[in-house]
Amino acid sequence: MNMSSPESPKNPSILSFTKDLPNICSLVGLFCALLGIYYAFLGMFSAAMIGFIWAVFFDWSDGIIARRMKDRNEDQKAFGGQLDSLIDLVSFGVGPAVVLLSYGKFSPWFLPGAFIIVAAIAIRLSYFNVFGLVDKSTYMGLAADNNMIILAFAFLFNGLISQTAFTIVLYVLILALAFFNVAPVRTPKFDGRWYYALIVYTLVLTVLYMRQLL
Numbered sequence: 610m611n612m613s614s615p616e617s618p619k620n621p622s623i624l625s626f627t628k629d630l631p632n633i634c635s636l637v638g639l640f641c642a643l644l645g646i647y648y649a650f651l652g653m654f655s656a657a658m659i660g661f662i663w664a665v666f667f668d669w670s671d672g673i674i675a676r677r678m679k680d681r682n683e684d685q686k687a688f689g690g691q692l693d694s695l696i697d698l699v700s701f702g703v704g705p706a707v708v709l710l711s712y713g714k715f716s717p718w719f720l721p722g723a724f725i726i727v728a729a730i731a732i733r734l735s736y737f738n739v740f741g742l743v744d745k746s747t748y749m750g751l752a753a754d755n756n757m758i759i760l761a762f763a764f765l766f767n768g769l770i771s772q773t774a775f776t777i778v779l780y781v782l783i784l785a786l787a788f789f790n791v792a793p794v795r796t797p798k799f800d801g802r803w804y805y806a807l808i809v810y811t812l813v814l815t816v817l818y819m820r821q822l823l
Contacts, residue, residue: 626688631675635692638667642700649708655821657708658761658814664700665754666811668693669804694734701753702730705760709783712776722783729787730756736791746798751789755796759786761814
């Protein structure tokens with residue numbers, strides 16, 4: 610008598626999830642963030658901000674695409690959520706940290722600030738993965754993508770004030786963002802019409818920073 614147990618269901622392959630449109634969008638956002646990190650290392654902050662603001666755009670877009678797709682299975686939804694979270698850590702945690710370190714000429718004095726922003730985003734995303742939204746339109750703490758929305762705006766003033774003054778402003782801003790990322794305060798989830806505002810914001814900042822590069 611054959612006592613073997615029924616064959617367990619086979620898990621999907623890892624790369625099969627890269628065919629999912631929202632995940633493709635997330636990976637494009639990761640590429641934009643990588644460009645931002647690359648140019649930040651080179652000290653080309655205008656180019657870096659273009660990469661980072663487009664990373665925000667694709668981060669918003671993947672969620673919108675996912676919500677409009679009705680045929681995604683539970684595995685795709687779960688995988689997409691994890692992928693999005695990991696990419697957010699790179700884009701909105703490691704990204705600002707590299708910007709701070711590079712602007713500070715990689716002085717060890719900037720390591721604490723860099724660590725704090727990465728740690729804050731890691732803690733924030735872990736909390737969100739466990740508890741989710743407070744309600745349908747409210748986050749606990751400042752959402753990670755706001756870090757780059759604010760930082761990209763702040764860098765418009767780079768060169769308008771002295772480098773020493775902007776260095777202090779940047780350091781304080783990074784610490785403030787880290788604080789609000791994990792603070793027990795409720796912040797709105799920008800969605801709906803705010804997406805069109807982000808499109809305009811992304812295009813305007815891209816044009817402004819492109820002009821600085823030319």
